[in-house]
Amino acid sequence: MLCEICGEKEATHTCRLCGRRVCDEHYDPATGLCTICSQSLCEICGERLASAYCEICGRYVCYDCSIQVTPAVRVCKECFSKLGWRGVLEELKRRRSGVPRLLPIRLLAARIRRKHT
Numbered sequence: 001m002l003c004e005i006c007g008e009k010e011a012t013h014t015c016r017l018c019g020r021r022v023c024d025e026h027y028d029p030a031t032g033l034c035t036i037c038s039q040s041l042c043e044i045c046g047e048r049l050a051s052a053y054c055e056i057c058g059r060y061v062c063y064d065c066s067i068q069v070t071p072a073v074r075v076c077k078e079c080f081s082k083l084g085w086r087g088v089l090e091e092l093k094r095r096r097s098g099v100p101r102l103l104p105i106r107l108l109a110a111r112i113r114r115k116h117t
């Protein structure tokens with residue numbers, strides 16, 4: 001049986017997530033996963049496959065590491081615990097509106113500094 005990723009080498013391992021038979025080169029012994037799965041793992045827990053995209057930080061996260069904030073939007077649990085319900089909703093509204101109404105504090109500070117120098 002040949003590796004299901006490259007189709008060239010003998011498959012010597014089985015991915016514990018997708019069950020693909022893969023060669024040494026396409027198997028990560030540390031995680032027990034094929035290279036395809038190890039690249040699509042949740043960026044928070046690193047254990048499950050990512051199934052959602054955090055609208056705030058942009059990371060790919062699994063179902064357990066994300067929280068549904070609106071029917072169409074999920075955010076990762078780290079952003080959620082950092083910002084809370086209100087913070088997350090405000091952040092999403094700000095992003096949706098395209099041009100941010102308020103400049104990030106860091107940018108404002110840089111502008112003020114530039115004026116004085």
Ligand SMILES: [Zn+2]
Pocket residue numbers: 003004005006007008009022023024025026
């Ligand atoms: Zn291979």
Ligand SMILES: [Zn+2]
Pocket residue numbers: 015016017018019020033034035036037038
């Ligand atoms: Zn796999």
Ligand SMILES: [Zn+2]
Pocket residue numbers: 042043044045046047048061062063064065
């Ligand atoms: Zn996760």
Ligand SMILES: [Zn+2]
Pocket residue numbers: 054055056057058059075076077078079080
């Ligand atoms: Zn996030």
